[in-house]
Amino acid sequence: MRTLEHRRNSFKQALNEVRDLWQSPDSEQARNARQAAEAALQDWLTEHPGVAVHSHGGSMPEQWRGNVDGHSFYFRERHDDWHIEIDLRPTGHFSEVLNGHNIDGRTQTRRQAVQQGDIIATGTIDAEGYGTTVVQRAQFIVTTIRDHPKRTSCTHHADKLDAITAALGASVDWCPTCGIRLPAR
Numbered sequence: 044m045r046t047l048e049h050r051r052n053s054f055k056q057a058l059n060e061v062r063d064l065w066q067s068p069d070s071e072q073a074r075n076a077r078q079a080a081e082a083a084l085q086d087w088l089t090e091h092p093g094v095a096v097h098s099h100g101g102s103m104p105e106q107w108r109g110n111v112d113g114h115s116f117y118f119r120e121r122h123d124d125w126h127i128e129i130d131l132r133p134t135g136h137f138s139e140v141l142n143g144h145n146i147d148g149r150t151q152t153r154r155q156a157v158q159q160g161d162i163i164a165t166g167t168i169d170a171e172g173y174g175t176t177v178v179q180r181a182q183f184i185v186t187t188i189r190d191h192p193k194r195t196s197c198t199h200h201a202d203k204l205d206a207i208t209a210a211l212g213a214s215v216d217w218c219p220t221c222g223i224r225l226p227a228r
Contacts, residue, residue, distance in 0.1 A: 130161055197218060
């Protein structure tokens with residue numbers, strides 16, 4: 044049977060191992076890379092008025108929250124699939140979310156209102172422009188959100204497709220204005 048002293052020593056050993064890991068050269072390199080990526084994102088944001096990122100990060104899932112041109116947004120990627128919601132609204136539901144740890148190591152949670160928006164785009168990490176860096180991901184999210192109103196209001200030149208097809212000598216597969224794939228004709 045494990046004694047109280049044995050459990051305390053095991054806990055101290057685990058804390059020491061975590062401390063050693065965080066102080067290792069590999070960990071320092073990872074911290075420096077994250078700080079550089081965050082600085083690059085902040086620089087990018089200053090060059091793009093109308094864009095604010097309130098939070099981002101994680102790996103399973105990766106999540107972003109912010110605003111683009113007055114539209115609140117939520118981006119989530121998990122297992123290589125992603126979606127973007129805009130114009131977030133309260134659902135009336137709440138969830139318990141991690142809020143850190145007490146001094147004694149116990150997990151703290153807090154209630155958070157669940158918000159949900161209109162899903163405007165879904166895809167995989169293979170989507171064109173998805174990127175691998177924080178700045179590339181921000182660009183992808185912002186471009187997708189900014190392109191959404193164009194795509195939803197575009198008429199896709201339905202009255203001119205025959206003339207465009209004749210001029211090109213080939214069928215038109217993509218709308219020349221908004222870029223959406225057109226149905227086969």
